[in-house]
Amino acid sequence: MRSLMVGLLAAALGAGAAWGEFVGHGGPVKGLAVSADGAEMVSTSFDYSTIRWSLRDGSALSVLYGHDAAVNAVAWLPGGKGFVTGSDDGSLAIWTAGAEKPSARLNGHAGRVSAVAVSPDGKLAASAAWDRTVRLWDLTTGKPLRTLEGHKDNVNAVAFTPDGATLASAGYDGALKLWRVADGTPLRDVVPGGAPINGLALSPDGTRAATAGADGKVRVWELGAEKPALPLATLAPVPLLSVAWGADGRTIAAAGIDGAATVWRLPDAAVLYRLGGDRGPIWSLAFTPDSRTLLAGGNDRMIRQWSLETGRELDAPTPVRTVAADVQPGGDPVGERLWKRCSACHTLTPDGGHRAGPTLYGVMGRKIGTAPGYPYSDALKNGSIVWDEATISDLFDRGPDKVTPGTKMPVQTIPNAQERAALVAYIRRATSAP
Numbered sequence: 001m002r003s004l005m006v007g008l009l010a011a012a013l014g015a016g017a018a019w020g021e022f023v024g025h026g027g028p029v030k031g032l033a034v035s036a037d038g039a040e041m042v043s044t045s046f047d048y049s050t051i052r053w054s055l056r057d058g059s060a061l062s063v064l065y066g067h068d069a070a071v072n073a074v075a076w077l078p079g080g081k082g083f084v085t086g087s088d089d090g091s092l093a094i095w096t097a098g099a100e101k102p103s104a105r106l107n108g109h110a111g112r113v114s115a116v117a118v119s120p121d122g123k124l125a126a127s128a129a130w131d132r133t134v135r136l137w138d139l140t141t142g143k144p145l146r147t148l149e150g151h152k153d154n155v156n157a158v159a160f161t162p163d164g165a166t167l168a169s170a171g172y173d174g175a176l177k178l179w180r181v182a183d184g185t186p187l188r189d190v191v192p193g194g195a196p197i198n199g200l201a202l203s204p205d206g207t208r209a210a211t212a213g214a215d216g217k218v219r220v221w222e223l224g225a226e227k228p229a230l231p232l233a234t235l236a237p238v239p240l241l242s243v244a245w246g247a248d249g250r251t252i253a254a255a256g257i258d259g260a261a262t263v264w265r266l267p268d269a270a271v272l273y274r275l276g277g278d279r280g281p282i283w284s285l286a287f288t289p290d291s292r293t294l295l296a297g298g299n300d301r302m303i304r305q306w307s308l309e310t311g312r313e314l315d316a317p318t319p320v321r322t323v324a325a326d327v328q329p330g331g332d333p334v335g336e337r338l339w340k341r342c343s344a345c346h347t348l349t350p351d352g353g354h355r356a357g358p359t360l361y362g363v364m365g366r367k368i369g370t371a372p373g374y375p376y377s378d379a380l381k382n383g384s385i386v387w388d389e390a391t392i393s394d395l396f397d398r399g400p401d402k403v404t405p406g407t408k409m410p411v412q413t414i415p416n417a418q419e420r421a422a423l424v425a426y427i428r429r430a431t432s433a434p
Ligand code: HEC
Pocket: 023, 024, 025, 026, 063, 338, 339, 341, 342, 343, 344, 345, 346, 356, 357, 358, 363, 367, 368, 369, 370, 371, 375, 376, 377, 378, 379, 380, 387, 392, 395, 396, 406, 407, 408, 409, 410
């Protein structure tokens, strides 16, 4: 009976298809990485933030600010101990799992850091940047190790081979280069130059590389031998931005400006799926470790996921941990699910505290900008709104930028009036004293 109700509600709100989304970023999602155990994902965005998500229940675990500009890339440290991010501000940041601020910032690049990689033993980071260099960093000391020069244009991608001995890099000059990690010696140009390369992924055995080209083509190259490339079926000739290689060794996905993700199955390189395609460019891709799910970071601020068993966009898994133990039987699954869009930045309970945004505990009847201890923008400090169902609904009908001009809250709207009603009802229930 319950599931019938949920189904009817979903159909009534037309929201079913959207429930697999991870919503939290205020700008395009440029970097995505899934932890080796598949439990967590980290995403990075134009909005300067890095968000840690639980892949078990779809909730946002923390919103992290450590860069002074768009964050383009992220790579996990081994064992889920933390991760490394790279930014338009030209720096890398090292994050320890659970910390709110980076443990170190690595400076040296004279341009945007477009890609980062971590060596399999976790001792080194590599970065590709728009100063035409690739750099190696010692993660134990936080010091630069060497600068690898040779690319003739901005470098967009970098990856370690699984033995950690070789580094691959690629960029706008169309070159795919290999370097010896131990001393930085250039080993070989797998491709001396061609169409600009935006993305690079190595096969899990380290013998091949897949490149995503600005010419809309994905090519697979043999790293060891002077062998010709295995071309994958050409997509629409629009620039590709990202490519990923599944840990199963036989699944490759690429996506780009037209917003469609194409998935191939090796060895015959047949197209398995063409996914999405109607919601703007896809900037980033990642597989779960079992290669059964593909995650995609969109220009529209969303992260979506598809099952590679069915080719269908996934609903969010049932939350095992809700924000408050407040969803009564026959309660409000719509409001609860919509709340996920907010939970990256807000809590609802007395002990939840502030995140990127102020706690919404007690928000109903509270004057704007008055939660104690939260550093509000002047826009909210000087506002006169009193929050209730109607004013919060209006906030997401017209959008925070219109209702509270100058606010720090990222622009987001919920166009559907019934969804807004479900969300504010949920907030009312979750934030009132029992
Ligand atoms: C990426 C972070 C983020 C997300 C996601 C987010 N918010 Fe916010 N929110 C903020 C920040 C930051 C502020 C404080 C803005 C300021 O001081 O200008 C804020 C302020 C607010 C306020 C005003 C609070 C007060 O004390 O005056 C309300 C209400 C609110 N958010 C509701 C929501 C709801 C509902 C959602 C989900 C639909 C949501 N927010 C999603 C970051 C976020």
